[in-house]
Amino acid sequence: MSVNRRLVRAIVSKELREFRRNRTLAAGMAIIPLVFSVQPLISVFALTSSASGPLRHEHVLLYMLGIPALVPSLVASYSIVGEREQGTLEPLLTTPIRREELLLGKALATFLPAIAVAYGVFALFLVCVGVFAKPGVASALIRPSDLLAQVVFTPLLAGCSIWIAIVISTRFNDVRVAQQLSTVASLPAVALAVLVALNVIQPSLRTAILAAVILLVLNRIGWRVASLMFDRERLITGTKS
Amino acid sequence: MTDEGTGISSSPALSANGLGKRFGSRVAFDDVSFEIGYGEVFGFLGPNGAGKTTTVRTLGTLLTPTAGSATVAGLPLIPDNGVEIRRRISIMPESPGLYLRLTVLENLQCFADLYEVSAARDRIDQALQAVHLTERAHDTCGSLSKGLKQRVALARALLNDPQVLFLDEPTSGLDPVAAREVHELIDGLRQRGVTIFLTTHRLDEAERLCDRVAILNTTLRTVGRPDQLRDELFARTLNVRTVSPLSNPADVFLGVESVSGWREDGPSTYVLTVTDPALAAPGVTRALVKADADVLSISVSHHSLEDVYLELIDVPAGLS
Structure with a gap:
């Protein structure tokens, strides 16, 4: 199926405008990165130069993969149920846009700010570590393999999180329920990142590649599944077609 | 081809033949048949729960009919034609459904893009002029009164220059002054030759605006000109x-x-x-x-x- 880019762009542009003016969503997008960056920063700043040795065998930076796993779920879970709640879904569906285009627009509109926030906070974290941490801590903490993992897994995790949240958003009638369930659905990814960061799970190149491929496939089928779950009739009337 | 004296095109802009919609065992509407010519203002009357809105949603491709057939803006009402039908029609739902955090202009811009309107800005300006809202273009929709929101919704419905315009209870909840303004706008659209399918339970509104009316109470009770129906019944x-x-x-x-x-x-x-x-x-x-x-x-x-x-x-x- 070909995608009409103008229609997708129209949705992305509208969504981004709405996000900017929705304080609740903006606050949610700000709080989660704070939670995931303040505590590690404090721990890192408390480390002495002599304690930096064990850091070379840990992956503390990967703890911050919790941000791309959680932030987009909060926003994406609002995407359909939010339209429904404010009565804008029906006018939207009376336009020539296909459900696949609508969902792609919604996903992209969530993906772009989520990625910007995740990369932005990560960059800020690195700058703070580089400037304020004790000598030796930064070099022990910031390693190319972890940086690469962060760069690669951030969009993959965000994408998966978005599609799961959109599916939930198409199936529930209440914004809060959708947001809570989406957060719960994102927790396994967060837990995995934390376990790797704390060295409970030992990552290897092979497992990293395997995880990346799985996430890529999930992203690809996520769009299709969300489109199939998008029941125009049920969303408008509350009755199954 | 036009009907004698009315100037209305006789080829149907909209037709239904035994159209029906069920939700499980519940019948929303059943066995609805009519034909509406281009440029006609057609009133669809009935009490609450009669199936008026469901009929509009079905003809607007939002719901799939469970019985019968229809043509909308010259196209058979089948799933494959959904996108093309939606390009040719507009639906103004009972609730305006505007993005309240966005301005009037931003709301209209979004829908102009969704309808792929060429020279979108000119078209938006025309739509705003038609509903007398040019001055409020930069106001957020959340700051508008209900009557003004209804006018923005009408402007939105005009953006794609529809062949058929569905208006679902356009004056519901409006005060008499705001309702009269909407009536004048509908009158203006009629003069421009827009085919209008107007659902309402305000009979004065139907009598004033419509060339013909249909009365629905799950099934269609009658179709005709208001004066013709009076003569037939009384x-x-x-x-x-x-x-x-x-x-x-x-x-x-x-x-x-x-x-x-x-x-x-x-x-x-x-x-x-x-x-x-x-x-x-x-x-x-x-x-x-x-x-x-x-x-x-x-x-x-x-x-x-x-x-x-x-x-x-x-x-x-x-x-x-």
């Missing part, structure tokens, strides 16, 4: 009032050629059933003068669309 009558009761009214009234019956409707008030009021009235006047009656008034009975509606809405389906 006998033509004359109301006669005299100062004092007539001593022998049967002798007076039944002697007049076009009077076929009479009854008393209170002291000194008589209702005459006639074949043609214009012929009967002079004859009845002469007969009353001849009988030395002091006449207070002779008037033709006028039945409103409300009378038609009330007459039909309680009749079980199939008997009307």
